[in-house]
Structure formats: structure tokens, C-alpha cells
Amino acid sequence: MKQLSDLLREAKADAPPMRYDVGDVVALGRRRRNRRTATWAVAVAVVVATAGVALVVPRGPAAVPTPPVASPTSVAPSATGPFYNYSFRGFTVPGYRVTPSRLTLDSSLATVFKAGSSGLEQEAQASVEAYRPGVEPRIEGTVTETEPINGHRAFWNDDLLYWEYAEGLLASVGGKVSRAELRTLATAFVPGRGQPSRVAMKVGYLPAGYRLVTVSESFSGSYVELVPEAGVRTMASRPGENLTTMTIPGELAIAVTIPRDGLPNPAKLTCADKGGCRVAVGGGYRLSVNGEGMTTAELKKIARAVVAVTDPGKASTWLDADEAFPTSALLTGIK
């Protein structure tokens, strides 16, 4: 009989060569210490302002880390219809195209591609994230003030550029591109008039109480996450922590994606104990359904009630998220 500790040791064997050495660690540590010293006063302001809002306004306007602290107005996001719309439209800047691609309880996120790129995941250059009202993104480490963007306060937190895109609302941009280009992207951002998020499936059955909390669309396909109602409450009570479904018990994930993991793409629905259900759908895509703690029978029932669009490769055939799920799965408000 194998010891788990031995198996774990074996699982981390065969590591690739390290990219960093002791000198790199020390250099980064020194930079961190220097930044910390230089911006000590700003860092104190962040802690005070953030803690204040977190205690007083669980789901109020985002805490921009500087006094004056935003007023404690309760802004419970209404989730009917517009909740599943992105909070901004895609846009272009010279050399780049920005496409909304992920919607969560906390934010709308867009992927930045080079102009003319096919939109493959690995070609992503950066991401723009606009936080919903009341969501306070987790900002750790040093904050460095920078020139305002479109007249609003902006600051750097390590390599992420944050700015206030409307009164009390924050957005961020970060990625592989230069700081100047991140600033250009932020400056071109215009909030509002976002399109509905879209999915490549229609879902006919879900276990009672499950709610749609994440919609992700990309070149690779369509991916959604649902959690039980109690999980939604937990996530809504801790905005900005990116809790999503990683730490919420009972996550259900449904994907219609191009298989890239080497797993079989079976012609018939195939369900494995603890391994979820999979079946090939049109255009070489694969439907997969995974649910934490769900029985295989329940997963099979869900999978059988999912109908993928005829050709997931054609985005024009996708459905608005709030049309593709039973009404009972749509959020109607967060208290």
C-alpha cells in the first residue's frame, strides 16, 4: 500500500529548471522594501480607507484607496437582465483590440489582443477589468500615484494600473504590454452600453437553487459556473476577493470548448465517477459538465439537458446568457 506522502513527493519530481535564483529573490525583496519605504504614507491611507469601507459598507461603492472615503450608500446590484450584460463595450486602440470575455459577480473583464490576432487564449496581451458597484478589489502591496486618467485618480499597484472610471468605481488593466500601453488602454476605456454576455449552449435542467455566477467566452469556447444560492450569498458578502467558485462548495461548471487537454472527445455521453461528463458536440467542440459533490447520475441528468449551439465556432449563433438558462438560475438581486 502506498503512502500518500510518498506519492506527493513523487508528484513534484521531475521539475523544470528554475527561472529564478537566490539573487533574483534578493533583488525583488530589495525593490519591494524600497517601494514600501518610499510610499509608506500612501500605504497607510490604503489600509485605513479600505478597512473603513469594508466594515461599514459590505456592498457599497468601491473603496478607492484614498480619503475621502466613499459615502456608505447601499448599492445592491440588480441582477435582472443587465446583470448579465458587460459593463462596457469592446474597443480598439492603435495596435490592440479589447473584447469583453468574462462576467462575474465582481466584475466585467475584457481580453486585450494585438490587432489582427486570431483571439487564441495564448495570444492575450493584457486584460481590462471593471469592477461592479460596491466591489472593492483586493489591493496588496504598495500603491504609487500616477497622472489622472480622463480626469480621475489613477495609481499603480505593482504592475497593475488602477483608475477610477466613474465616481467610486474602479477598473484595472495589466498584462504583458508596456506601462505606456496600459495607460493608453485605460484612457480609451468608456463605461456603459455593454453587450449581453453570451453562451454556446442552452441549459434545460439544473439542481434546485443553483445560480449562474460566471460567464466566460473566448476563441476556445463557452464556459459558465454556477453555485448554490448559499454560495452566491457568501461571494456577494465578500466582494473583491475573487472567491468565485474555487472556494465555494458545490461548484457546477459547464463548458462547450475545443478540447485541448488530450482527453477523449466521446461521441456518446460519458460520465466518470468524480470525473464529470463529456460528449462531443458540433464543430469538434466538447461539452463537459463537472460538479463538485454531485452524483454521477445528477451530472448525467444536467449534461443530457444541455444543448450546444450547432456550431460553437460561429459566435453569431450563441445565445444571450439570460436566455440560455432557466429563469430560476438567474440572479434577481444580492442582499
Add this chain to the structure above:
Amino acid sequence: MSDSEAEFRTFVAARMESLRGLAYLTCGDWQAAEDAVMAALSKLYVKWSRVENPDAYARTAVVRAAIDETRRPWWRRERAHGHAMPDRVVPDGAPVVDERLRMRAALSRLPAKQRAVIVLRFLEGLNVQETAAALKCPEGTVKAYTSRGLDALRQILGTELEARHEAAF
């Protein structure tokens, strides 16, 4: 170079590799694991003279940074389309390699925090209380995650699995 910095360098040289392994088992991606180790150790550098138990601090910081790595938007988007840890075992005839791949695939199916609990308890040998302190979560959560994690691993790997500390909770 100060004595303190020399001490820090010695510590990093001795522990960096094993911390990377710990991070890898937690987040499932070697590159993300290295980023987690860099972030954690650079924070430790700043606090070096004030930290009483550098080993415990580093271990905790690395695991938490590795969990954070799994929450990054890009990472999560990529997770939707396949794990960095191989999800399929491709037998190559070498039993050790097969076993390694099977274990990685099994771990990749656990949620990140559950994986962290399993790794801290059964690789690092922490008890329930120490694991709860490291992850800043209740002891009950550690017990539940240990139980669920072991159950899942047994089902994925088969029953030929013994966990020395299982009786400890």
C-alpha cells in the same frame, strides 16, 4: 553583505526548491509556482529580521500565494480549458512516471484550497491546528477538506492509499 542578508540567502538557497514543489502541488503549474515562491520570499526578505520562524512563514506565504495564483483572471480562464497538471495519464512503461502523472492528475481534480490542505498535512506533515493557522481557516474546515480530499483521491487513484495522519483528526 550584512549578516542578516547572508542568513537570508542561505535560507533561500536551502528552501527554494522544496517551496517550489509545495507551490506546484498547490497550484498545478510550475511557472505559477515559481511566481508564488518569488512573491512569498521577497516579502519574507522585507520582514526577515522580525520573523521568528522563517520556515513556517515561508511555507504559509508560498501556499497562500499559490492559491492566489489559481484565482488570477488569466489563470482561471485557462483552467476552463484544461489544467496545467496533466488530466490524462499517458503510460510510458515506467511505473514511477505513471505514478507521478496519476497523482498529478488526481490532485488537479481537487479544488485549490482542498489541495493545499492535503499537501500541507501529508507532504509537510502539519497537524490540523497548524494547517488551519497556515491557511487562516477554521480547524473544522481543515478536517472537512482533509476528509473530502482523501476520499476523492482514493476514488480517483483506487483504494491503495494510506494516509499516516488520517487518524489524527
